[in-house]
Amino acid sequence: MxxxxxxxxxxxxxxxxxxxxxxxxxxxxxxxxxxxxxxxxxxxxxxxxxxxxxxxxxxxxxxxxxxxxxxxxxxxxxxxxxxxxxxxxxxxxxxxxxxxxxxxxxxxxxxxxxxxxxxxxxxxxxxxxxxxxxxxxxxxxxCQYTPEHWAARDAVQSGKLGTIRVIDSIHAHVEDDPEAWRLKMALAGGGPLPDIGLYSLNIIRFVLGEEPQWVFADLHQPEGDERFGEVEERVSWTMGFSGGVVAHCLTSYAAQSTSTLRVLGEKGSVLMDPAFDYQGLKLTIEDSEGKFQPSFPAYDQFGNEFDHFAQCIREGKTPWTPGEEGVADHVVMDAIYESARTGKRVELKPVKKKDASRGEKKPEMPGEGA
Amino acid sequence: MxxxxxxxxxxxxxxxxxxxxxxxxxxxxxxxxxxxxxxxxxxxxxxxxxxxxxxxxxxxxxxxxxxxxxxxxxxxxxxxxxxxxxxxxxxxxxxxxxxxxxxxxxxxxxxxxxxxxxxxxxxxxxxxxxxxxxxxxxxxxxCQYTPEHWAARDAVQSGKLGTIRVIDSIHAHVEDDPEAWRLKMALAGGGPLPDIGLYSLNIIRFVLGEEPQWVFADLHQPEGDERFGEVEERVSWTMGFSGGVVAHCLTSYAAQSTSTLRVLGEKGSVLMDPAFDYQGLKLTIEDSEGKFQPSFPAYDQFGNEFDHFAQCIREGKTPWTPGEEGVADHVVMDAIYESARTGKRVELKPVKKKDASRGEKKPEMPGEGA
Amino acid sequence: MxxxxxxxxxxxxxxxxxxxxxxxxxxxxxxxxxxxxxxxxxxxxxxxxxxxxxxxxxxxxxxxxxxxxxxxxxxxxxxxxxxxxxxxxxxxxxxxxxxxxxxxxxxxxxxxxxxxxxxxxxxxxxxxxxxxxxxxxxxxxxCQYTPEHWAARDAVQSGKLGTIRVIDSIHAHVEDDPEAWRLKMALAGGGPLPDIGLYSLNIIRFVLGEEPQWVFADLHQPEGDERFGEVEERVSWTMGFSGGVVAHCLTSYAAQSTSTLRVLGEKGSVLMDPAFDYQGLKLTIEDSEGKFQPSFPAYDQFGNEFDHFAQCIREGKTPWTPGEEGVADHVVMDAIYESARTGKRVELKPVKKKDASRGEKKPEMPGEGA
Amino acid sequence: MxxxxxxxxxxxxxxxxxxxxxxxxxxxxxxxxxxxxxxxxxxxxxxxxxxxxxxxxxxxxxxxxxxxxxxxxxxxxxxxxxxxxxxxxxxxxxxxxxxxxxxxxxxxxxxxxxxxxxxxxxxxxxxxxxxxxxxxxxxxxxCQYTPEHWAARDAVQSGKLGTIRVIDSIHAHVEDDPEAWRLKMALAGGGPLPDIGLYSLNIIRFVLGEEPQWVFADLHQPEGDERFGEVEERVSWTMGFSGGVVAHCLTSYAAQSTSTLRVLGEKGSVLMDPAFDYQGLKLTIEDSEGKFQPSFPAYDQFGNEFDHFAQCIREGKTPWTPGEEGVADHVVMDAIYESARTGKRVELKPVKKKDASRGEKKPEMPGEGA
Structure with missing residues (x-):
């Protein structure tokens, strides 16, 4: 910067x-x-x-x-x-x-x-x-305002990877300070799930343009680790989407820094590793022709957000990720916590519409637009 | 060769x-x-x-x-x-x-x-x-007879990765021929799970030296795809181990060729990609010092098996992966199919002993032994 | 195999x-x-x-x-x-x-x-x-019969990398046995240059389709190393081509196994690493759009040679790499040794024609042809 | 930042x-x-x-x-x-x-x-x-104030790579603006050589701790390209060091951004790619045990320089890279330009002492020192 x-x-x-x-x-x-x-x-x-x-x-x-x-x-x-x-x-x-x-x-x-x-x-x-x-x-x-994540979405939705089959994502790092507000339930409302696991959840929903139909989850709160007296150390969850697509997600506050996203289709794949970092995202799109790592002009993720919302204000348009998009993730996270609590798979209310919770204004990518 | x-x-x-x-x-x-x-x-x-x-x-x-x-x-x-x-x-x-x-x-x-x-x-x-x-x-x-998988196991069990938290593995490829015996239930007994997903299952058990305590699974059998009239196209499953360690596995007969294993600890990680191929396995062990990709002398996985069993015969010793090791995987696979059928998490009988189903003779790695 | x-x-x-x-x-x-x-x-x-x-x-x-x-x-x-x-x-x-x-x-x-x-x-x-x-x-x-080297040549000659500027290639490994015929001047005629450095020379000429205009070289024959009593341990040489393109090459019989080729143009590059191995060649073509690693059907380099020459015999056509192609490399190697001996840059006889020493029959790549 | x-x-x-x-x-x-x-x-x-x-x-x-x-x-x-x-x-x-x-x-x-x-x-x-x-x-x-370059130097000088044989370095990028002061001879004194090629020269001298014994060089100044009316577009040069070690360097203002350093010894190698960037340096040390990419605490190259010189001022000590170190590079660059002008190899005055032009105070690396 x-x-x-x-x-x-x-x-x-x-x-x-x-x-x-x-x-x-x-x-x-x-x-x-x-x-x-x-x-x-x-x-x-x-x-x-x-x-x-x-x-x-x-x-x-x-x-x-x-x-x-x-x-x-x-x-x-x-x-x-x-x-x-x-x-x-x-x-x-x-x-x-x-x-x-x-x-x-x-x-x-x-x-x-x-x-x-x-x-x-x-x-x-x-x-x-x-x-x-x-x-x-x-x-x-x-992450909905970067050219890498849009290219991943385009690859998935274009059909060039063939029928999408499975998705896998991890977002973890080590939270060392037991006094951090992120480890206090009253302030954070949860552990790694709403903080970093949310990226996996949000980006999988974004890449598919769909909502999960069910979730199964498990969480871990290690006894005797003062950091995790209030919130979970780790959540693992599975989401089922239409067409038998399944997504596995792992998030932890006590595992080596990792951020990945992998989408496997019958004819190709998308891999992001790192997938959710502020800088240095690495995207590989692979199909029968070979592997491709696209290049994009330099940008700042936060700058892109500032700009997008400012443009929406000027134009009077709903942003691409309005409040409704935040609600949609909370609906799934509520179900994840419920599944972890009950040990049972939780069914979600069907959402048929594509990108149901997203706004009318698409983000401009660097190099595009006015 | x-x-x-x-x-x-x-x-x-x-x-x-x-x-x-x-x-x-x-x-x-x-x-x-x-x-x-x-x-x-x-x-x-x-x-x-x-x-x-x-x-x-x-x-x-x-x-x-x-x-x-x-x-x-x-x-x-x-x-x-x-x-x-x-x-x-x-x-x-x-x-x-x-x-x-x-x-x-x-x-x-x-x-x-x-x-x-x-x-x-x-x-x-x-x-x-x-x-x-x-x-x-x-x-x-x-895969229990390669230096790469043993180095992964040693890294995990030595404590140098810190407390182990999560594991993630994928094994997939495309099965094109609807007539292949692997797609016939009567011959194969299942789809990708017993064939290739088994590597993820077996190697996670090997690397930890432990048996899972519970599983949750979901499978997909797409309608109208003649290849999957009898067996599943995809299985995804979660395994819980002692200490809150959780493993996510994905296997498919209709997704781009992929074989990975990732183990995340609090202080480091093991990544294999490819993890289960006949040749060209790539292992990275990462901790705070950096990333290390160990080199090993050339070997042949099948040759190692031939040799190990021959030596067991000569010495009258139980092989490292005896029939019991095969049984142990079937116990878990039976539970995976049950969970997929019922939509419920399935608890497994506790096994306390480390490497409970493995034999007394450890495989010699290339460069070692007589 | x-x-x-x-x-x-x-x-x-x-x-x-x-x-x-x-x-x-x-x-x-x-x-x-x-x-x-x-x-x-x-x-x-x-x-x-x-x-x-x-x-x-x-x-x-x-x-x-x-x-x-x-x-x-x-x-x-x-x-x-x-x-x-x-x-x-x-x-x-x-x-x-x-x-x-x-x-x-x-x-x-x-x-x-x-x-x-x-x-x-x-x-x-x-x-x-x-x-x-x-x-x-x-x-x-x-190496003139692989899809990777042809894709590298096509990228260079298509103009998509912009004006070509510089080329860099290394081919080295360790020759341990002082008795190997490759270390006897009477049998080998030289050290690493005619054996492995030749790949760098030959493939640079192939990729450009041109002959060098001058060379400068230096060689090293370490005293007291019984392996190098007759032939050189290392040759480094520079070749000048038309348009100011320059190529640097290094070859050694006493350095870690390495085989690379890098071509830098104003708008992109080709990197092969490894560049000359029997298997597992890795080609990356990079331009402003990103990096691309093309995939090719499996093939055997030696099988391709057998087939090409067999087809030439059947069709009565000059092979792509006839004897003349071998002569052309010897002309350059003679000049390299002369430069190393004299410490002076050696000018070569101009060759205007593209691919002057290559035959009429182009190799068929896997997936192509009859 | x-x-x-x-x-x-x-x-x-x-x-x-x-x-x-x-x-x-x-x-x-x-x-x-x-x-x-x-x-x-x-x-x-x-x-x-x-x-x-x-x-x-x-x-x-x-x-x-x-x-x-x-x-x-x-x-x-x-x-x-x-x-x-x-x-x-x-x-x-x-x-x-x-x-x-x-x-x-x-x-x-x-x-x-x-x-x-x-x-x-x-x-x-x-x-x-x-x-x-x-x-x-x-x-x-x-680059003499980063942990990566010191680790490269340590690997080379420790003997763990075996006898050092050859070195190869490239530093290039595209200079687009014909009006840039870097393209004016009166202001810059040369083209890419003193600006970016200097990194290759300086770091090779640093890694070996030695001065070259001779150089051979060639430069290119394309006619009709308005950027290169005064200074060269490209310099390629070879440096001979004691023990037959040879280094190849390429630098260009009209080639795709590249910065690499490779040192090959008989038992191992050092590779940096990128080698000279402000951030994200990637170092791989390889020997018979495997490949190692060390990790270092975050640092700022310019901050390290500010701190080093400030400490030298406080302690009254000669900095690690005093004016003499700058002179030493100019001696070699003068010879490079002379060789390019004459087409002849240029011998340099022997310098026996190790690190002859470097000061008494070694830089503190992040994590070390007071």
Missing amino acids: PLKPEIPKPESEVKRVGYAIVGLGKLSAEELIPAARTSEHAYVAALVTSEEDKGEAFARAFDLTENDVYTYDEFEKLAERDDVEAVYIVLPNSMHREYVERAAKIGKHVLCEKPLSLNAEDAQAMVDACREADVLLMTAYR | PLKPEIPKPESEVKRVGYAIVGLGKLSAEELIPAARTSEHAYVAALVTSEEDKGEAFARAFDLTENDVYTYDEFEKLAERDDVEAVYIVLPNSMHREYVERAAKIGKHVLCEKPLSLNAEDAQAMVDACREADVLLMTAYR | PLKPEIPKPESEVKRVGYAIVGLGKLSAEELIPAARTSEHAYVAALVTSEEDKGEAFARAFDLTENDVYTYDEFEKLAERDDVEAVYIVLPNSMHREYVERAAKIGKHVLCEKPLSLNAEDAQAMVDACREADVLLMTAYR | PLKPEIPKPESEVKRVGYAIVGLGKLSAEELIPAARTSEHAYVAALVTSEEDKGEAFARAFDLTENDVYTYDEFEKLAERDDVEAVYIVLPNSMHREYVERAAKIGKHVLCEKPLSLNAEDAQAMVDACREADVLLMTAYR
Whole structure:
């Protein structure tokens, strides 16, 4: 992420969409704010944080003033800021609902980190709140905004791999700090499943354009490991899709860093390894002609999200991954936890429509579009 | 497999163990018989086949005479051949039991192709028959006789990968010919599971040295595909092991050729890809120091099996993969099919002992031993 | 190389071309004779060797009789064998000229191992002898008969890599045995250059379809290493081609096994690694779209050579790599040794014509042709 | 390069070394200044640029004031800045000598980008000027400050690869803009050789710890390509080292991006690919045991340079890559250009001492040291 001084942009700031970043954790500091600096359609106009010092340091570093920094109590003051058209919620999962609803109330569009909420019910309430307030809601699924994942989807849906048979995905890493909020049930709502396993779930649904028909799951919470007193260490789950397609997923907070996606068809395959990293995604499409690793222009996943949502705001269009897309994943995750609890396969309500929970605006890929 | 003329061996033929190969299919022709030619402790002394012409062509090509070729009806005549100490059963699965029992009756040691039989009950009967007849029985699990799989096992069991968390394996290829015996239930006893999925099952059990505690499975038999009128196209299954270790396996007869094994621990991983091929196995062991792909001297998987069993015969020792090892896999496969049929998780009888179904003689790896 | 019994071929043996293999070393035993067994257009009809026992063992193993085995003194008796239409010379380099000329005299077509001879003068004499005798002469450059090398050539010549700029190739391995004939100047005529470095030279000329304009070379013959008392351990050389294309080549008999070829153009590249092995060649073609590793049907390099020359004999056409192709490499090798001796760049006689030393018949690739 | 707000460092700024960055091009903006922000021992205290606006934008973005920005005319005013202990020269090559000498005159230590100068004579003058002024001079060879390159050197020098035989390196990319200063002889002093080919040269010298004994070179300057009216498009060169070790190098401004280094010994090899990139270096060490890709903690090449030179200043020690190391490369590059001009091999003055031009302070690798 090269750091550049503010170079005049083709679009003036009047036209670019100003975001308030809500929450100044590692993701905001290391990825989101730098990404916003390179964005064509968006910029950071305000910061919301409980740590005043940190906020001011960031403000200074990013050409904002002390007046652009707000505490959580002052959140509603953003209503007065016409230049803040959207808020980006980067808080612990359990706070997503409250802040999305507060944002909706003051008429701001909302980009919310994944998982959208703690469960399908809360997630649906957030969708409803935004609809009522007539603001857009987007779930920040960065992997639906990369050329690699779109190329994987295209290969799968084009038929060139033949009939799709099986899918396999792993997303794991080691969470070392027992005090991390991600390991607290009240804040995170679960362990690796809603945090990193969600990528496997979300991208398999995206690549197929379909919803699973059933799930079977198992989870592990090792006794005596202080990290896993509240949340699971590992979830493994199986999803059945139409046509006998089956997907295996593994996610863990205590296994070597791994992120893979493999789709096997009768005539070919797609392999991504790594599949969900911020950078360096490696895609191989194989068929009877050989193996192909496509190249794409450089991009920033977070920058792509900023831009897509900003364009949706300008054009008044539903984003590709709206709140409904977040709800759809929570429906499946609720079923995964239920299966793990009962030891039984759980059937899901049939969804016939393709891409049923996705919006009308397709993301522009680098090199495409305006 | 370079073809060499008969070069005098250090051991005279009197001491080498003569095998009768029972069944002259593709595996015998392309792998087993050439492998035997390079074996240090074994040689092919006789052939049993229903196709006289084929048998004689083979005999000529391998320095045997017409007198060394038998029909299935003449099988018992092998009793008169003192130089035939062992038979290698390379017949369709449903014929394994009959020929193992016939071999036992005439006092020949038996090396039997995997799967050992059609189900655990038949497999156990074969073990019992050989025990009663006081002949050795070995299940031909070639992947337990390679340095790569042993290095994978050593990495997993040494603790250097940290606590083992999850395992993932795929074995698939495309079976094109609807008339193949492997697609006939009466001959094969199942589809890809007992044929190729068995490698995933067997090697996961081998690498951990443990038996699964439960399984959940799902299978797919596509309507209208003439290949899968009798057997399944795909099986996916999950196995739970002690300590919360979980293994995901996928096998298909209608998906791109794939053979992988991945074991993730908290501090490292083992990846084999390809994992189950005859040649070119690629093993990567990764930990915090880096990635390591060990090199091994050249070997032949089938030659290793011939040699191991020959040495067991000479030394009067139980082979590393005796009939019991074949039974153990059938127990799990029976449970997999039951789970797929009922949609329910199936609990297995606890087995506490490590390597409970394996023999006392460990395979010598290339470069080791006498 | 699976070993198969003699399965009836579409072409009857009357039509297939019978070869006499002259020389029963490792290459004949492990590669050539097994390859001939799988050939569609060729078969082994006779053997010429000084070791009677070895010849008879081979004969037995390959369905020949004692009458098909000849000593070198008896070479001219092959004249009486109408079924022997071609001889394949697999002798130490210094014997190539004599046996090619003897073969020509008795009217047999000649396939001769590379290098064709010891130097350009001898090589040209062999070409002349065959022309006078009206027999075909082919230099056995197996790498000009693989789909990978043709795909590399096509990528380079198609323009899709942009203007070609630089080429880099290495071919090395460790020669351990100080007594090997390859280390005797009188037999080999040089060290790694004519043996393995020749692949780099030959394939660079093939891929470009052009002849070098100048060479610069350096060689190393380490003192005190008994292996290199007569021949060089290592040759490094640079070749200049038209348009400023330059190629770097390294070859050694005392360096880790390596075989690579890299061609860099302004818009893309070709990488082969390994580039010259009998099996498992890996080709990557890269351009702005991505990286592509094409797949090809299985084939045998030696089988392809047998077939190509057999077809040339049947059709009366010049093979793709005739004697002239061998001469062309000797011209360059002579210049390489001269440069290494003088420390000076050596200019070569300009050759304008594309593929000037290649024949009219292009090899058929697997999957193509009749 | 994650962007972080100014987090209090263990060392106070009083002890950290303040640098003035001289020249605000792409390298300064995208690599050096961000790297300095993460440095433990160094920080950016001032900027020197001809573009006032750009300087002030940078100053704002990096927590400096307008008073910290100087024009080139004001360079000598840095003398008054006690907090500026070192200057980092990031100007076109032809300006290095002037600014190093001006820095020495005002008593500032100098870190100078590579190549140190335009030729060995100018480079030596810079070394002399710094010695007389009693300031330290370091050539910014970032690849001598990475754990990967040190591990490569250790593997080569430890003897575990056996006797080293041959080395091969390529560094190329496409320079598109005919107006780039790198394509102007007066500014750059050459084409790809002093810019990117220099990495091959410098790292081969580093890995061996030796100086070449002779060189042979060829260069290409295509007619009609406006980019190469002044400087060469491509240089290929061969270097001879003691013991018959030979190195082949290729560098081009008009070939697909490539950066490789391969060292072949009799018992093993080192391969780096990419070998010279800012990030993502991939090192493979291979011997008879297998292939090993070591892992290292995250680091920043430019940050490592800043820290090393800062530590040298604090400890009064010669840096690992002092001015003399830059001179040594110019000596070889002068010979390369001479050889290319004359078409003749050029002998170099023997240098017996190991690491003759390197300083006493070895770089600390990430994870090591204080």
